Amino acid sequence: MAEVEETLKRIQGQKGVQGIIIVNAEGIPIKTTLDNSSTVQYAGLIHQLVMKARTTVRDIDPQNDLTFLRVRSKKNEIMIAPDKDYFLIVIQNPSD
Amino acid sequence: STSATNEEVHSEPCIHMITSLDEEDGTEMGEGDEWMQGKTLIKPLDQLDLTEAELKEEFTRILTANNPHAPQNIVRYSFKERSYKPISSVDQLAVHFVLEGNLLHQDSDEARRQRAKQEKATEGGGEERADSVESKAGKKEQKITNQFNFSERASQTLNNPLRERGCQTEPPPRANFSATANQWEIYDVYLEVLQKQEKNKEKAKAVPKKDDDKGKKKMMLVETQSDDITKVAKVAKIIERMVNQNTFDDIAQDFKYFEDASDEYREQEGTLLPLWKFQYDKAKRLSVTALCWNESYKDLFAVGLGSYDFTKQGRGMLVFYSLKNSTFPEYIYPTTSGILCLDIHKHLPYLVAVGFYDGCVAVYNLKEETLQPIYKSTAKSGKHTDPVWQVKWQKDDMDNNHNFFSVSSDGRVVSWTLVKNELVFTDIIKLSLAGAVSEGPEGVQLPIMACGTSFDFHKQIDYLFLVGTEEGKIHKCSKAYSSQFLETYNAHNMAVDAVKWNHFHTKVFISCSSDWTVKIWDHTIKTPMFTFDLNASVGDVAWSPYSSTVFAAVTTDGKVHTFDLSINKYEAICQQPVVAKKKTKLTHIEFNPVYPIIIVGDDRGYVTSLKLSPNLRKKPKEKKGQELPKGPEVEIAKMEKLLSLLREPENSNA
Numbered sequence: 001m002a003e004v005e006e007t008l009k010r011i012q013g014q015k016g017v018q019g020i021i022i023v024n025a026e027g028i029p030i031k032t033t034l035d036n037s038s039t040v041q042y043a044g045l046i047h048q049l050v051m052k053a054r055t056t057v058r059d060i061d062p063q064n065d066l067t068f069l070r071v072r073s074k075k076n077e078i079m080i081a082p083d084k085d086y087f088l089i090v091i092q093n094p095s096d
Numbered sequence: 097s098t099s100a101t102n103e104e105v106h107s108e109p110c111i112h113m114i115t116s117l118d119e120e121d122g123t124e125m126g127e128g129d130e131w132m133q134g135k136t137l138i139k140p141l142d143q144l145d146l147t148e149a150e151l152k153e154e155f156t157r158i159l160t161a162n163n164p165h166a167p168q169n170i171v172r173y174s175f176k177e178r179s180y181k182p183i184s185s186v187d188q189l190a191v192h193f194v195l196e197g198n199l200l201h202q203d204s205d206e207a208r209r210q211r212a213k214q215e216k217a218t219e220g221g222g223e224e225r226a227d228s229v230e231s232k233a234g235k236k237e238q239k240i241t242n243q244f245n246f247s248e249r250a251s252q253t254l255n256n257p258l259r260e261r262g263c264q265t266e267p268p269p270r271a272n273f274s275a276t277a278n279q280w281e282i283y284d285v286y287l288e289v290l291q292k293q294e295k296n297k298e299k300a301k302a303v304p305k306k307d308d309d310k311g312k313k314k315m316m317l318v319e320t321q322s323d324d325i326t327k328v329a330k331v332a333k334i335i336e337r338m339v340n341q342n343t344f345d346d347i348a349q350d351f352k353y354f355e356d357a358s359d360e361y362r363e364q365e366g367t368l369l370p371l372w373k374f375q376y377d378k379a380k381r382l383s384v385t386a387l388c389w390n391e392s393y394k395d396l397f398a399v400g401l402g403s404y405d406f407t408k409q410g411r412g413m414l415v416f417y418s419l420k421n422s423t424f425p426e427y428i429y430p431t432t433s434g435i436l437c438l439d440i441h442k443h444l445p446y447l448v449a450v451g452f453y454d455g456c457v458a459v460y461n462l463k464e465e466t467l468q469p470i471y472k473s474t475a476k477s478g479k480h481t482d483p484v485w486q487v488k489w490q491k492d493d494m495d496n497n498h499n500f501f502s503v504s505s506d507g508r509v510v511s512w513t514l515v516k517n518e519l520v521f522t523d524i525i526k527l528s529l530a531g532a533v534s535e536g537p538e539g540v541q542l543p544i545m546a547c548g549t550s551f552d553f554h555k556q557i558d559y560l561f562l563v564g565t566e567e568g569k570i571h572k573c574s575k576a577y578s579s580q581f582l583e584t585y586n587a588h589n590m591a592v593d594a595v596k597w598n599h600f601h602t603k604v605f606i607s608c609s610s611d612w613t614v615k616i617w618d619h620t621i622k623t624p625m626f627t628f629d630l631n632a633s634v635g636d637v638a639w640s641p642y643s644s645t646v647f648a649a650v651t652t653d654g655k656v657h658t659f660d661l662s663i664n665k666y667e668a669i670c671q672q673p674v675v676a677k678k679k680t681k682l683t684h685i686e687f688n689p690v691y692p693i694i695i696v697g698d699d700r701g702y703v704t705s706l707k708l709s710p711n712l713r714k715k716p717k718e719k720k721g722q723e724l725p726k727g728p729e730v731e732i733a734k735m736e737k738l739l740s741l742l743r744e745p746e747n748s749n750a
Contacts, residue, residue: 088331
């Protein structure tokens with residue numbers, strides 16, 4: 001338990017990281033470092049995106065599965081690592 | 097119709113009829129008259145008053161055969177003449193009464209049929225009568241149901257009055273359910289079912305115990321409580337690596353793709369490009385005492401931390417880093433004593449052998465959750481009495497037990513075997529100083545032990561190994577002989593810090609020492625082939641895995657010296673300081689087996705990774721037209737060529 005907390009703290013302390021959100025399988029954020037409205041927005045939108053990405057990968061080959069997803073935009077980069085029950089979203093601005 | 101007089105119009109009693117009859121029939125009246133003369137005539141009140149002449153008037157009535165009710169002027173429309181025409185004759189028949197009889201003429205067909213039936217019946221009856229006296233007792237006349245006289249009887253029962261009764265229950269709870277059936281969802285379900293089946297099979301095999309049940313119950317409880325954060329561990333790790341990749345994006349790109357273009361212009365020299373720097377907070381005061389790459393996971397390496405300073409001995413640490421995450425180690429094992437050496441098993445990437453400053457050896461299993469080693473030698477089990485300078489895994493022995501060797505300053509080379517739960521040790525050889533004998537108690541002469549500081553096993557010849565000692569000698573030993581050396585080389589003036597066999601050429605090995613020199617030997621010849629003076633105490637030397645003539649050495653002045661004998665036999669082709677502060681001493685160096693990078697450890701606890709520029713990785717040039725020869729034979733040939741050049745002048749001199 002403590003290990004995971006520490007890992008999350010380290011991630012948060014990395015250069016350029018703006019926020020971390022942990023979302024459960026139903027799309028409800030359970031832990032976040034951002035404010036409420038952004039969290040809810042991110043969680044809802046990204047949940048759909050992850051589901052779509054996962055379906056795409058698995059439809060092509062059911063033995064395959066999504067390991068992570070990166071969305072790079074002009075201002076920042078959203079990294080999503082899905083798990084069976086949860087997924088972790090990290091927003092980083094790498095050029096900072 | 098009969099003609100009658102007016103007087104007969106009324107329906108009168110006989111009196112009037114008699115009076116009229118008097119006129120017509122005299123004879124009969126005479127008799128009747130006598131009888132009925134006593135009665136007097138009564139006149140009805142509404143009788144017509146007629147005169148005598150009118151009374152005597154005669155009216156004639158005629159009987160005709162015409163039907164008075166028949167129509168007399170029936171007219172039919174004739175289509176032929178298109179007009180109505182009267183019918184000439186009209187039927188005058190009037191039917192008063194009809195009765196259908198049931199008499200048949202005796203000669204008609206029906207009569208004949210009936211007669212036939214009657215005769216049959218009478219005959220049959222006659223026969224019966226003839227036999228009836230005999231068969232009366234037995235036969236019973238069958239009654240034939242009358243098909244014509246059948247009557248249906250129906251009766252209506254009382255209908256019970258209907259009453260409706262109902263009751264309402266609470267509606268069952270409803271929930272909306274929706275799901276998709278994709279190919280992969282179906283696949284997932286199949287996998288789950290498979291796993292369950294396998295689990296059931298295993299459970300059926302295993303004998304259930306009460307303790308197991310309790311244990312299982314406890315496990316279940318624990319699982320349900322902590323379901324939130326711990327499951328995210330794996331994902332968090334991936335994210336951390338991704339974030340690191342972003343942060344150190346340029347380094348990652350360099351590692352993968354950068355090739356120093358300026359090497360083309362530098363004839364022979366190469367450079368080292370600094371990549372990641374690995375450091376761990378809690379290891380800041382310790383120096384890197386051992387480095388080892390993992391053979392199976394090419395990005396994972398182990399760092400042993402301790403201290404070389406005799407006076408400052410404290411705790412140590414075993415830390416594993418991955419190139420994918422340079423900010424934090426993958427595995428951390430704190431130890432009570434400083435680590436001096438470590439080795440990762442070639443085939444089992446989770447087994448690590450560690451040698452400590454206090455003389456113990458231990459084996460760690462990375463798969464285990466605990467921070468303790470799975471095996472540790474104790475004073476009883478033959479631990480060394482002096483620091484262990486080197487450990488090396490060997491091939492599994494005949495019982496398929498893992499074993500490793502260790503060399504220590506107490507002069508023993510010990511083989512440790514992992515037998516079930518313990519470490520069993522065997523002294524392989526005792527390094528005794530030839531000729532030096534000390535006076536022990538009671539006048540017994542004890543051989544003084546030399547202090548082993550490094551060793552290396554031959555790559556191909558299993559039993560052959562080299563041991564470097566503190567006195568500066570290198571002994572060539574065999575595992576079979578426990579007291580004698582095969583060969584001794586007077587290598588250095590000070591302690592031999594490292595001795596390494598060449599990866600390709602079976603005869604060549606290299607040694608380095610604190611006497612500032614690095615020497616290359618052919619083990620059949622007692623004098624070194626090459627000697628290099630590096631102007632500072634050499635901490636470590638390593639052969640490169642890709643070329644038989646390339647090696648690198650680190651010195652205490654913070655420089656890495658890289659040599660390629662096929663290019664330059666006398667000088668390093670690259671001498672580069674790699675640490676910022678000049679006072680940092682470099683302690684160890686290792687080449688990555690696959691990637692063109694080296695890791696260098698220093699005495700401040702940092703590990704720096706550097707990329708070798710192309711000049712340092714040169715392969716033999718191919719002649720035009722010929723295919724580039726590959727494989728270790730080329731390397732061996734390369735080295736052999738060099739050695740032969742050296743030997744020739746020796747031979748010629750001799």
